[in-house]
Amino acid sequence: MKKWTRLTFAMVMATVMIVVAACGNQKENNEGANNTGGASQEETITLTMMHPWTSPNVDNEVYKARIAAFEAQFPHIKIQQDGVAAAQYKTKLFTLATANNLADINVTWPGADLEPLVKGDLLMPLNDYMDNWNGLVLEDSLVGYNADGNQLAIPTKRNFVDIIYYNKEYLAQVGYNEFPTTYEDFIDMIKKLKEAGITPISLGNKEKWPLQSSYMSIIGQRFAGEDFLNKVMAGEAQLTDPQYVKAIAVIDELTKLEAFNVDANNMDSVQAQDYLIQGKAAMHISSATVDGRIRTNNEEGDKFGIALFPSVPGGLGDPKMSAGVSQFGISIKNGLDEKKQAAALEFIKFFVSEELYTDLAKAGILVPANVEMGDDISPYLKEMYELTSHGTAPVFDAVINTQAAKEFENGLQAITVGRGTAEEVAQDTQALIGK
Template sequence: MATKWVKTGLAASIASVLALSAAGCGSSGAGNQASSGSNTGTSSPGNNANKEPVTLSIMYNWTSPNVDNGIYKDRIKQFQAENPDIKIEEEGVPSEQYRTKLRTLAAGKKLPDMFVLFPGVEMDPLVSGGVLLPIDDIMGTWKGMLPDDALAGFKSDGKQYAVPTKQTFVDIVYYNKELLAKVGYAEFPKTYSDLIELIKKLKAAGITPLALGNKDRWPLQSSWMSAIADRFTGSDFLYKVNKGEAKYTDPEFVKALGVIEEFTKLDAFNSDMNTMDVVQVQDYFMQGKAAIHITSSTIDSKFRHDNPKGDNIGVALFPSVEGGKGDPKKSAGVVQYGIGLNAKLEGSKKEAAYKFLQYFYGKELYQTLMTKGIVVPARVEMPSGANKYLKEMMELTSKGTAPVFDSVALIPVKDVFENGLQAITTKQKTAEQVAKDMQAAQDKAK
C-alpha cells in the first residue's frame, strides 16, 4: 500500500488540483463538500457559554519562519477565538529535535493530547504501540475534498489516524538565473554530466555553485539524497532494502553517495555548509552568494512570491544520470502535517479534539496555503489570490513521485546516513565506507 501511495498518490492529487484550478468556480461540488467540512463542529462563542471548559495540549515542530508554520499557528488562534470553551496549550519543538522527543514521549506513554504526526514508517511504531487514536468517526468531514491517495500515508490496517495539510516536495532545485547566465546557461542542466560542467564553470568564475546548510544534518540526507539516490537506484530501492531484497552496499547506491563525494572534491559547496542552518542558507542563496540550492517546495513563497527578485529564481529537478534506474521527471514528495490524537483521549476531551481537527483542516486552510504557493492535497478551487508561481510548481511536481529517504528508511539507518554524509563532506569517509555503515545499521535494526 505504502509503495503505491509514494509512486502515484501525490501526482494524482496534484492532477486533481490542477483540474480544479482550470475549471475554476465550475467545480462547485468539491467546493460545497469542502465548505461544509470546514465548519463542521464549530459554533459561535455564545453557544459555548455554559459548557464546561476543556483544555487540550498540542506539540508541533512549527518553530521555523516558514510561511505555512505561521498559517497553522494562526489557525489554532482562530479556533480558540471561535471556541472559548476549548483551550489549546501549545508546545513548539524545533524540527531537528521533534522526532526524538516524539519517540521518547510515545515510549513512555506520555504523549500530549495532540501532536504533529509523520506518515509511513514513522507512524507505524505509534500504531503498533497503541498510542494513536483512529479518527475514522469524523472522516466524512473530508469526503470529496481529500482523495484516498493523499490519506494513505496516515492509514494503517484500514484505520485512519490523521489527514495532511500539504504536499511537500523536498528536492526542488532553485537556481539563480543571472548567475547561471554569467557562465552561459539559460536553463538548468538536464544531465548530471552537464551539471558537473556547470559547477566547474561557476567555480572558475568565482561563484559558489551549491548552497548547503547542513548544520542540522537532515537537509543533505532528505532534500539532496532523496533525489540523487532515486536517479541511480529507482523508486523501489528503499522498499527493497527494507524487505532484504537489496542492500545499501549495492553499486547503484554507492554511486549515488559518490555524487556528494564528487561535489566535495570539486569544492562545490559553501565552506561553512556544516555550521550553517536551513534558514541561514536560504538567506545566503537569496543574497546571490551561491548559484544553486536544493530545498523544499514550501520555501517557494520566500524565494519567489515574497521576493522582489523572485523572477530571477528558477526551479528544476535534479537531472538524469547515465545508466540510472530512476525517472528524472519524478520529485521526492511526502504529505505533511498530520495531527495525531492520543489514544487515551475520551469523553469531552475526545470530542474537543475531533472538533479541532474538523476546524483546522477546513477548506480555508488549504486555500490560504495555496495563496502562499504551497502545494496541497485537497480538491479545492484555486483561490483568486493564489501565488503566481504555484501552477509552475504543481506542473513541475506532477509527473511522478519518488520516496523521501527519511519517510521510508529505518530510523537508525537515517541517523547513520546523516552522520556519514557529513563525514563525506569533511573528507573523513568515502562513499563505500558510508554505504557499509548504513547496511550494518540496517542489518542490526532488522
C-alpha cells in the same frame, strides 16, 4: 407605645431578612442546578499540542494563525502549544511515545515515522469521522497515514523535498540559460561557477537532514530507481548495492569540487535559503515549502528559477520524478477522556479544513486537497505544481527507519568534511535497517 413600636419594627425587619435569605438560597440552588446541567459548555478544556512550526516559513505562520482562529471561535478550548524545532521534533516525539506521554494532538509523518506510534497503539483511529474530509483530501495522500485499516492522521500539506532553486543570472553568466538536464552538464556548470568566483550551492546541513532528505532522496532514485528504498526495507535490496553506492558518491564528488559553502555544517536550512536570496550562491536544494520565501514573497522572486535533479549515467529512475510526501499529519492521542476527545475532534475538524488548504495555497504551499486554483493563486505555485506533476519518488526518511536514517545523516555529514567513504556510509546504514 414607643416600646411596642420598636418591637414591631424589629419583628418586621427580621421577617424581611429571613425572606431575603431564603430567596438568596433559592437563587444559589437554581444557579447550582443550572451549572450542573451546563458545565460541559462553559468548562475550560486544555489540549496540549506538539508541532514543529518554529521557523519563519510561510506555512508555519498559516498553521499558527489557524490555531488562534480556533481558540477565538471555541473560547472554552485552550490549545497549549509545544513548538519544537524541526531538527529535534521527531526525536522528542519518539521519546515521548516510548514513555506513553504524547501530547493530546501531535504532528506526525507517514510511513516509517508512523510505524512506532502504530505499534504502541498511541494514535486514535479517525475512521468514524472521515466524512469531514471526503471529497476534500486526496485519497493517495491519506494512504501513508493508514495502518491496518485505521486512518490515524489527516495531512495538511504535500511537500516535495528536492526542488533546486537557482539564480538565473548566475547560470546565464556561465553559459546556462536553461538548467542542465544531464549530470555531466550539471557538474560542468558547477566547475564554471567556481571558476567565476560564485559559490555553486548553498547548503545548510547543521541540522543534518538536508543531505539525507533533499539530496539523497532524489539522487538515490535517479541511480537506483523509485522502488529501491521499499525493496531495501523488504529485504530485497541493500544500500550497499553498487547503484546506490554511486548515488552516495555524488555527495563526495560535490564536496571535492567545493560546490558547497565552506560553513555548510555550521549553517541551518533557513540561513542557507538566505544565502541564495542574498546572492551569495547560485543554487539551493530544498523543499517546495520555501518557495514562499525565495520567490512568492520576494520582490526579486522572478530572478530565481526551479528545477529538478538531472538524469545520471546508467540511472534506473525516471528523471522527471520529484521526491515527495504528504506531511504534517494531525493526529489525536489514543485514550483521551471523553471531554478531551470531543474537544480534540472539534479542533481537528476545524483545523484541517478547506479554509486551511486555501490559505496554504494562497501562501504558495502545495496541498493534498481539491481546492480551487483562483486568480489569486501565485503563478509560482502553478509552476511548482507543473514541475512536480510527473510522478512522486519516496523520501528517504519516510521509508527507512529512524535509527538507520540518523546514521545515514551522520555518514553524509562526515563525507563533507573528508571523513569516510560512500561504501562505509552504505555499510553502516544498512546494518541498522529494520532495527
